[in-house]
Amino acid sequence: MPGELTHSLWVATLETLYMTSVATVLVVLAGLPLGVLLVLTDRGGLWERPALHRVLGTLVNVGRSVPFIILMVAIVPLTRLLVGTTIGTTAAIVPLVVAAIPFMGRVVEQGLREVDSGLVEAAIAMGSTHRRVIFRVLIPEALPSLVRGTALVVISLLGYSAMAGAVGGGGLGDLAVKYGYMRFRTDVMLGCLAVLLALVQLVQWLGDGVASRFDHTSPHSGRAHD
Amino acid sequence: MIELRGISKVYRQGGREVSALQDVSLRVDPGEVFGVLGQSGAGKSTLIRCVNLLERPTQGRVRVNGKELLSLNPDELRLARQGIGMIFQHFNLFSSQTVAANVAYPLEVAGLPREQIRARVAELLSLVGLSDKADTYPSRLSGGQKQRVGIARALAPRPRILLSDEATSSLDPETTRSVLALLRDLNRQLGLTILLITHQMEVVKAICDSVAVLEQGRLVEQGKVVELLSRPGSHLHGLCYPPFTTGESAVLRGGQRVELSLSGEHSTRPILSTLARRFDVDAHLLEGSLERVGEARVGRLLFELTGAPDAVSQALAFLREQGLTSEEAAHAW
Ligand SMILES: Nc1ncnc2c1ncn2[C@@H]1O[C@H](COP(=O)(O)OP(=O)(O)OP(=O)(O)O)[C@@H](O)[C@H]1O
Numbered sequence: 001m002p003g004e005l006t007h008s009l010w011v012a013t014l015e016t017l018y019m020t021s022v023a024t025v026l027v028v029l030a031g032l033p034l035g036v037l038l039v040l041t042d043r044g045g046l047w048e049r050p051a052l053h054r055v056l057g058t059l060v061n062v063g064r065s066v067p068f069i070i071l072m073v074a075i076v077p078l079t080r081l082l083v084g085t086t087i088g089t090t091a092a093i094v095p096l097v098v099a100a101i102p103f104m105g106r107v108v109e110q111g112l113r114e115v116d117s118g119l120v121e122a123a124i125a126m127g128s129t130h131r132r133v134i135f136r137v138l139i140p141e142a143l144p145s146l147v148r149g150t151a152l153v154v155i156s157l158l159g160y161s162a163m164a165g166a167v168g169g170g171g172l173g174d175l176a177v178k179y180g181y182m183r184f185r186t187d188v189m190l191g192c193l194a195v196l197l198a199l200v201q202l203v204q205w206l207g208d209g210v211a212s213r214f215d216h217t218s219p220h221s222g223r224a225h226d
Numbered sequence: 227m228i229e230l231r232g233i234s235k236v237y238r239q240g241g242r243e244v245s246a247l248q249d250v251s252l253r254v255d256p257g258e259v260f261g262v263l264g265q266s267g268a269g270k271s272t273l274i275r276c277v278n279l280l281e282r283p284t285q286g287r288v289r290v291n292g293k294e295l296l297s298l299n300p301d302e303l304r305l306a307r308q309g310i311g312m313i314f315q316h317f318n319l320f321s322s323q324t325v326a327a328n329v330a331y332p333l334e335v336a337g338l339p340r341e342q343i344r345a346r347v348a349e350l351l352s353l354v355g356l357s358d359k360a361d362t363y364p365s366r367l368s369g370g371q372k373q374r375v376g377i378a379r380a381l382a383p384r385p386r387i388l389l390s391d392e393a394t395s396s397l398d399p400e401t402t403r404s405v406l407a408l409l410r411d412l413n414r415q416l417g418l419t420i421l422l423i424t425h426q427m428e429v430v431k432a433i434c435d436s437v438a439v440l441e442q443g444r445l446v447e448q449g450k451v452v453e454l455l456s457r458p459g460s461h462l463h464g465l466c467y468p469p470f471t472t473g474e475s476a477v478l479r480g481g482q483r484v485e486l487s488l489s490g491e492h493s494t495r496p497i498l499s500t501l502a503r504r505f506d507v508d509a510h511l512l513e514g515s516l517e518r519v520g521e522a523r524v525g526r527l528l529f530e531l532t533g534a535p536d537a538v539s540q541a542l543a544f545l546r547e548q549g550l551t552s553e554e555a556a557h558a559w
């Protein structure tokens with residue numbers, strides 16, 4: 001690969017990292033409260049609101065069932081409103097975030113549901129407020145699975161970002177399509193794939209590592225403290 | 227200290243109604259260890275969860291520490307709960323937090339300053355003998371150690387009442403004994419009032435002053451453990467002493483089968499040797515037990531009396547006179 005193309009690959013990698021990391025931060029910020037709300041409002045939850053729960057659940061399901069390509073096109077007006085343009089890496093972040101929030105919401109919901117209800121009960125019996133139950137019990141207890149779930153979301157954001165790039169958003173997907181597909185530069189295509197693969201591996205490895213560091217549920221897991 | 231009046235609880239499950247408690251009333255006095263004994267599904271957990279309103283009764287009144295819990299607003303209820311400790315069958319320790327952090331939790335809820343929390347946690351861990359485990363995670367502890375942490379956590383904000391939902395049911399007999407001994411000590415040293423539920427008679431005999439027997443959501447009996455155990459015919463007596471396994475046909479000497487229940491002063495008198503000396507009869511032991519329950523000793527004996535027919539009937543009359551055997555189980559064959 002000539003130097004110029006290596007440089008392009010480097011720039012595309014940075015663009016992908018930019019899209020994915022900004023999107024990840026926004027997705028976590030929105031997905032965490034969404035997941036918490038899904039658990040709280042459910043029947044038997046701390047803040048039972050069946051109607052709200054149904055509405056949220058339906059929105060999440062709709063969000064998750066729309067293919068990313070279609071979603072990207074459908075929310076063009078929203079993207080233009082927020083970013084002022086619909087092409088470029090920053091514009092691509094909008095559909096990425098919209099697509100991944102429902103996914104993150106479910107990940108958080110599932111993680112929180114795995115927390116032993118006995119722990120919540122113990123916390124309530126000790127006179128905890130709901131806020132304390134959420135932040136001092138539910139989230140810390142679910143942390144390992146929240147971290148693993150977030151890694152999963154980041155990996156799918158990497159995939160989506162490649163797709164978003166391919167329709168003018170920049171990043172590795174864009175590069176792969178421009179050179180690898182339209183100009184038959186197989187080496188560029190393979191380069192893009194290799195970088196994506198490495199990123200996916202890295203995220204998975206980080207996720208597993210961090211999660212098991214927080215995991216103290218079995219005698220042999222977690223960081224030794226004694 | 228704790229007073230339940232006419233508590234009923236109906237669970238609704240998909241159109242079906244399950245009545246878990248029906249018109250249960252009980253009263254636990256300050257400083258008392260009160261046991262609720264019942265089989266699986268009798269409603270024991272439901273009952274104890276009504277005491278701190280983890281479960282809201284469908285009907286009835288709950289008075290704890292002088293407060294009518296059902297009329298408190300959420301903030302007041304949270305405050306009231308800080309004065310009621312609770313321990314659980316499966317410990318319910320926070321797995322993501324160290325032992326010290328678990329014990330500190332209710333103190334944070336109570337809003338204590340950090341230095342006071344640290345001091346109190348150290349004090350509690352030494353009280354339950356786990357000072358060296360402060361920075362360990364619960365998953366690395368044995369069941370008995372976990373329950374000790376549970377006890378330390380429950381007692382951290384100095385509650386005057388401890389609720390125990392089958393706290394020893396998942397422990398082995400040896401560990402059960404040590405945890406019960408700890409509860410007994412806490413009861414005596416701190417004047418802690420304990421309401422515990424259990425399906426194990428051993429637990430009732432080991433530490434309870436009073437007991438209530440729960441059957442299918444209803445209380446069928448309530449009273450002092452020693453009194454109920456010394457009264458043949460009580461539910462507790464029936465549960466503690468199932469019929470003797472020595473069948474009637476096992477009596478082979480052609481003598482007289484006699485059942486004695488022993489309690490109070492009788493339990494310390496030399497009854498069998500008295501019989502032998504005064505009436506010239508022999509007592510052949512078949513089955514029986516005598517054990518300590520609290521400060522008292524209670525038990526029962528099954529034996530066979532042999533000797534001259536006159537002597538045997540005189541001996542029987544003596545036993546009846548002494549109130550040792552009221553039963554007509556003592557019949558001849
Ligand atoms: N949340 C609930 N919803 C519906 N039914 C319930 C609920 N909790 C308890 N029950 C029912 O109420 C009855 C009493 O249950 P409870 O848990 O109080 O019994 P228990 O005496 O504690 O039994 P165990 O010794 O098995 O713990 C049972 O028939 C049970 O199925």
Ligand SMILES: [Mg+2]
Pocket residue numbers: 270271272392
């Ligand atoms: Mg139970």
